[in-house]
Amino acid sequence: MARSFFDARKDSAVNAMEHSAAGLRLMAVHAHPDDEASKGAATMAKYAAQGARVLVVTMTGGERGDVLNPGVVLEEGADLVDVRRLEMEAAAAALGVEHRWAGFVDSGYPQGDPPPPLPEGCFASLDPGVAARTLAAIIREFRPHVLTTYDPDGGYPHPDHLQTHHVSIEAVFQAGDPDAVLGGAGSVSGGAAWAVPKVYYDRAFSRERILALHAAAESAGEDSPFAEWLARESTRVHRAAPVTTRVEAGDYFARRDAALRAHATQVDPAGWFFAAPRDLEREVWPWEEFELAHSTVPVTFPEDDLFAGLR
16 A cells, blocks of 8 residues: 555654643534544543543534434433433543533434424524634633534534534634623633634544555455445545544544443444454554644644644
């Protein structure tokens, strides 16, 4: 396999990721409880272990989600919202990170052509500029050096993921505006303005990663867990998502997996998230990927550290 320009960075004698991250702060903004475990989780665990403060902000409570794991049956009368709150608490503990609820209501995933209207008052139905005040107040309070969120496509077209993108970007601008009046459900008001130095889009589901793992499995004479998926996707036109930054986090995949398993109502341990053999994954693809969307500090691509330029 041809070496990529990222490999040269990996071979560098001085790897910035090995330094202490004490005093640095990372905020990861997600739409629902469980999103944080499948997107950048090992990176968050690594920075937290290095001494950074890491805060996950979950925009909704997952109120309109379903039980997706066939191995889980809730007790009669159990409240799924309460269950998901406990799962989120366990996932945050597995990653070693802090957590905040933004306090908005899940929008559900409307199905149909055309899709039905969004539920009244749900997160995706709100004016992004107004909803952003809540997140902007949390940004001012936490004062992150790095914020991660979704790209304009939301990672996939769930209305809460699309809204999370718009609200995150608007909140970054509001947090840095000393004249903005902030606050809202689940947040604090005011606080000194804070300009977030770096904003990244998460690139969790890389086609290049799937292809690499698929090729490695076949080279080892094993059945690839991704063969069916690749065959199904072969007729589609794929636009490669920009990647500027690869964080080596293979040593923290176990914490990521523990966070995934903590979301037992959502994640089937026999399902897609666990399809790749873990020893193969760490050998072939020990990275998590991101796209730098905004920076107030000079950068050099490719990066191997979200805090590059800030240490």
